[in-house]
Amino acid sequence: MAIPGTTAPKILLAENDPAMRGELSRILRDDGLLVVEAPDGTRALELIEEGAFDLVLLELAIPGLNGFQLAEKIQSRFPEIPIIFMGAYVPTSLGKRILRGKAEFIEKEGAVNAILPAVQRLLRGSLAVKRQDIRAITYRKRVNRQSWHFSPACSNWPTRDYEERATPLEAGEFCNECRAKGHRHRHRFPPP
Numbered sequence: 001m002a003i004p005g006t007t008a009p010k011i012l013l014a015e016n017d018p019a020m021r022g023e024l025s026r027i028l029r030d031d032g033l034l035v036v037e038a039p040d041g042t043r044a045l046e047l048i049e050e051g052a053f054d055l056v057l058l059e060l061a062i063p064g065l066n067g068f069q070l071a072e073k074i075q076s077r078f079p080e081i082p083i084i085f086m087g088a089y090v091p092t093s094l095g096k097r098i099l100r101g102k103a104e105f106i107e108k109e110g111a112v113n114a115i116l117p118a119v120q121r122l123l124r125g126s127l128a129v130k131r132q133d134i135r136a137i138t139y140r141k142r143v144n145r146q147s148w149h150f151s152p153a154c155s156n157w158p159t160r161d162y163e164e165r166a167t168p169l170e171a172g173e174f175c176n177e178c179r180a181k182g183h184r185h186r187h188r189f190p191p192p
Helices: 018-030 041-050 067-077 092-098 108-133 176-185
Strands: 010-014 034-038 055-059 083-087 103-107 139-142 162-165
Touching: 010 018, 010 041, 018 034, 018 108, 034 041, 041 055, 041 067, 055 067, 055 108, 067 083, 083 108, 103 108
Parallel strands: 010 034, 010 055, 055 083, 083 103
Antiparallel strands: 139 162
16 A cells, blocks of 8 residues: 555554454554554544554544544544544444545444455545655766766756666765755655
8 A cells, every 4th residue: 555665654543442453453564554553532642643644543432532522633633634433333424424535434343354445445545645745756866976866957967977766865865956956845855
């Protein structure tokens, strides 16, 4: 599920049953996703405020803040994060209405089988937006030179006798002019 050249999507799993939490975490991790676990709604809210998540998976009847209370707080602060509700007695359409299509509802009884397709479906839409922000970057340097360039607007951008690559580079390998232009134009490259 990870976008090439980026880290794997990060999932917050808020579930109070340790056995269910462990099983769902294993399934998600086996698919290459990063999973952070929370045993209750209060801890889940703390975690969501501390770090960026690509998706939240939460039990409706979780202690502390219940699933709907937690979802309301998450959506008021981080409206771009899709949510998957797990529970036994809520109609499937309710979660979708609450978050205008950025939510799924799965029956807790069948969660082990349903979780991965639901996560992949929501991440596909969520990560599509992120993919638009990540431009393919070409790095160039003159043959036998040290500094790489990624901005064609750089006065030292090689147009002949150059090596080229498309994989990320260490920040120290960029020329200062490209680094300055990158910060101004918010290009994505390793931090200085």
